[in-house]
């Protein structure tokens with residue numbers, strides 16, 4: 808199964824995350840590469856603070 812980053816469209820390969828088209832026929836799972844994952848976490852963090860979701864934390 809291939810994992811493709813739904814943010815930057817990079818796919819996970821043995822050599823790391825590269826920008827290549829996913830092979831056809833195989834299963835593709837959408838996820839985040841480490842870079843985009845970090846950015847997403849930051850965004851969620853900001854979003855949570857803005858919306859007051861962290862009041863109890």
Ligand SMILES: [Zn+2]
Nearest residue numbers: 812815840843
């Ligand atoms: Zn990415």
